[in-house]
Amino acid sequence: MLPLEKVIFMISKDLLREVANNQKSDLQRNASVLERSEIKDLPLLRSHALIISGIRRCGKSTLLVQLLKESFPEAFYLNFEDPRLYGFEVVDFQKIDKIIEEYEVKDIFFDEVQVVEGWERYVRQKLDQGDFQMVITGSNASLLSRELGTKLTGRHVTRELFPFSFAQFCAFSELKMSSESTLDYLSLGGFPEYLKSRKQELLHQFLDDLLLRDIAVRYGVRDIKSLQNLAVYLISNVAKSVSGNNLRKTLEIKATSTIMEYFSYLEESWLFFFVPKFSYSQRKQLINAKKVYAIDTGLVTANSRSFSEDLGRRFENMVFLHFRRLYPEIYYFTEKGECDLVVFDRNGLVELVQVCYELNPDNLKRELNGLWEAMKYFDKKEAILVTLSQEDEFEKDGYRIKVVPFHSLA
Structure with a gap:
């Protein structure tokens, strides 16, 4: 008899099939009404996996729905963060193989697959078999890492997805591009779900969820309060120079190395960008203070503890994001x-x-x-x-x- 804990986490082929069907229906029903213009520039090659990475709630699901409707209506889709898939392991990909054989499909869409250790081996296997279209999306920048290129032997192309750009914001809000709509965009940002409701508690909850789920749980951070304090400090000080040593003293965190670890977690989760001072010396780039920018100015508006409006620094953050998209x-x-x-x-x-x-x-x-x-x-x-x-x-x-x-x- 199998140990009890093994029985608990076994995932059957029937469950996988049911989860996949439910998820695909939900995805098509709940996506944003505004199509993402980025779809025009997506390179779809059966010889390479397409990997799309970006912060949660930025519109990846909408982009997937567009791809499904326009090019891959019969594709197999699976989001690995579904609670019913807790305990999914590499060996369970064999069951997915049996399902796609039954469905006779050659197009596979995986969302948040980075939670499965060793997933790259399965994707590489499908690419080696030939004639499979693999589309991978996720909310962790590790999907764009150099290490991934090694694991997939270079057989992938990557794209970043951001919250709405200014042009997309104006199209969504039915506004002309002007100084007035610039101020609206500066205040509200580009998260589609928030723009539908305009309820700031969504952005408060979003920040809390991201810090807990994408960082504290994923990386095993125990001092969650210090992580939260650091994130709010950075949001309140966008477009300023920051260093691990100075913040260690300001936030009373014991080690500079802990601050630097938190920086990397926050950056990998797409919440912040840490911009280095230009130098032809790589060493100087590493040791000099970096300027911090947030992924979205609406997120800054909702969560900053700064007592002034800080329009200048938020405006700089917005301009940075315009160029960082490009x-x-x-x-x-x-x-x-x-x-x-x-x-x-x-x-x-x-x-x-x-x-x-x-x-x-x-x-x-x-x-x-x-x-x-x-x-x-x-x-x-x-x-x-x-x-x-x-x-x-x-x-x-x-x-x-x-x-x-x-x-x-x-």
Whole structure:
């Protein structure tokens, strides 16, 4: 007779089939009404797995529904975070094989599969068999890691998914892109579910759930209160420089290494981005303080404990997210002055970006000087300064700065 604990966690083929059918019906019924434009750029190759990663509730389910409706109506779909699948192990993929044989399908969609240790072996096996379309989605950035590339022997393409962009927010809210709608977006952010209800308690609960489920449970964090305090501190201080050593003292956490571990957990869960100071030295990038940005300005609005509105820093966070959607490699630059965003693609420097909510006589010189300095350092002849609503141009020594309103970037 099998030990009792083994019997409890055995998953039958009939249960897997029932769960998969129920989940697919629920997915198609509950998805957002706004289609995601990102579907146009998804590379679907039967020789490679498509991996889509992004924070919870950002619209991955809607994207899957679009794919199912438009291209793969008969696909097998399974979300591994269903409580009925607790205890699912690698050997249980054999039962999935039998189900897809019965259904005679070659298209497989897995959601949150990273909770199953060793899942990569099964995906690689299906790719090796040939003629299978594998689509993987999840809410942990480990799905985009270099280690994954090794495990799948390079046979995958990856895409990131964010909450609504400004253009998508305006389409969803039926607003024209303008300075006024920019302020709405700055306040509300881009989580589709929240935009439907406008109830801030959803964003409060979302943050709590993410810290508990995606971090504390997944990584075995015992000091949950310190993790929560750190997350709220970072949300209240977006667009500021942070370091593990300083926060250890501020938050009274015993070890700097603990802070750094929490940073990595928060980043892998897509809640924050930690942007390094630009340096040609990898070592200096690692030791210098990083600027922190949150995944969504609505999440900041709802959960920040800052006593002022901090429009300038939230505005910078919003501009950062615009460029981060387009380019994964961003730094800040600081010497005598500071340039907020130094944006790279695979071919090199793309853009130097300064961010200022509103230019005025008190800040104009500081904002321009920081950007001039970066332009000369990188020998970049043109750069942009993003504001809420102002437009202007400045030239000096053959360098030109163009002042543009945020909505013109969309």
